Amino acid sequence: MKNKLVDSDPKIRTNNIASTQHGIILILAAVMPAMAIISLVPVLPLLLQEFASVKGYEFLVPIAMTVPALCVALFSPLAGWISDKAGRKSVLLYALLIYAAIGLLPYFLSELSHIIAARVVLGIAEAAIMTVATALIADYFKGKARERWVAIQIASVSLSAIVLIAIGGLLGEFLGSRGPFLLYLLALPIALFVWLVLFEPERNVVHTDSRAPSLPWLKILPLLFTTLFVGIIFYTVIVKLGEILALTTTVTPAIIGGIGAGANIGVALGSFIFKRFKGASGPTLISIGLMLAAVGYCGAALSGNLVLSSISVIVACLGFGTLLPTMLTWVLKELPENVRGRGTGLWTGCFFLGQFAAPIVVAALQGQMGGLDKVLMLIAALSLVGAFVAVVKIKGAQGLVSH
Structure with a gap:
């Protein structure tokens, strides 16, 4: 049988048009995964000193800082697949809420193993945030506009590193080694904007009798x-x-x-x-x-x-x-x-x-x-x-x- 192209599914088709405010919200969301490591750089010596009594702390403390990046690498394809099936907006919204809650959790934890476990969950949320925010930029914008927002995304993540390191250092100075974990609460207002402003992108869904669409x-x-x-x-x-x-x-x-x-x-x-x-x-x-x-x-x-x-x-x-x-x-x-x-x-x-x-x-x-x-x-x-x-x-x- 021939393939059928469904282009009028009310669950997918919308009349929304993306604008600058949509792009800004997605850029802010894309900065969150970068913050996970950058914000902790100034307090790494403090964390090493705090957990010096833990066996293997020289290895475990840096792992606690960088393990979210490994989780992003491992779980991004799965997050993308889920967003293809369940919709982009809902995945991004829930991921930001989890990011804020789990990201803040180490502020209250005293065991290094518990902090590492929380950072693993944080990394899974980051995988969804980074993947879906980038996919939405591609969904919302085409041609020159897409190229512009992709370039802005890369530039914003780089420039935000300068600010985030400075803020992380100030929080560490006044609140100690756990101070920078408060930064993860920034995901909450971004989640609110995602809920109020973003829309599920318009997509054509191709149905075939034999197989689902495949990657090139x-x-x-x-x-x-x-x-x-x-x-x-x-x-x-x-x-x-x-x-x-x-x-x-x-x-x-x-x-x-x-x-x-x-x-x-x-x-x-x-x-x-x-x-x-x-x-x-x-x-x-x-x-x-x-x-x-x-x-x-x-x-x-x-x-x-x-x-x-x-x-x-x-x-x-x-x-x-x-x-x-x-x-x-x-x-x-x-x-x-x-x-x-x-x-x-x-x-x-x-x-x-x-x-x-x-x-x-x-x-x-x-x-x-x-x-x-x-x-x-x-x-x-x-x-x-x-x-x-x-x-x-x-x-x-x-x-x-x-x-």
Whole structure:
């Protein structure tokens, strides 16, 4: 029998049109998963001191901070699948409510094991928030508008890191090691806006007699693997920033924080530059981003002074700011709307898996290669190879950025 296209289902079709307020709410929601790790960075020494009597605390306390990223990597595809079936708005609303409640819970907990358990649940909620917020941007906006909001999402997450670290530090200063956990209550007003303002997007549901809509695996798998690689090399420069700068001279936390802020601004600028490449293809943008990453990593490895190292880090982050919206926009473009949640979940999972794996991969390579500078040169070389492969693919590639 022939496939049937249902385009008038009253449960799915709406007359709503997305506007700036919808985009802002989704951007605010997308910032929440990034806050889970960033806000705790200033109080990590306090938490280590507090749980120093717990066996294996040197490993367990950082795990408590980073385990949400692993949960996002593992559960994002499932969250996307659920949102395809149950609807985006309800999944996002409940995930934000769980995020606020579970995120606050460690403020009252005294056992490290209980805190880690709460952070695991938090990570599952984050998986739903990040995946559904991104899928809704793709559902609500098309063409130039979608590209603009994707770029704003990447830039906002990077810029929010500067503010969130500062606020987390102030809360830690006045309220102790648990102070930053109060920040998770910010999800409550966002949940209220989601409930009052957002709408379930209009979708065409394709029914077939033999099978459900399938993901275009051949098209998205290379993009997902590239996203994983970009996630690893991006978070390498973030989590190893202090050690990278220390290759040239002794650095203080204030210096690391200042240059870290510059790196995040570099990511944001790269995201906005992405929109300026009118008509550019995906391979073109990937080659530019990876070339900037290669130059930045090479400069950081070979630099003999702090100024050049700082400039190199910012150059690399400009490249990442171009790469991230490129990868996300490209994946969204390839996804049929009926499986957009699942596809977005896979992209989110790959990116956060890169975030979780970065310090593990770099630590292992440092042990094998005998120094961080050699690891940085290896990343630069791999980025250069990736840029060359992308250049080869430019001929005949369709434009990704709208005119």
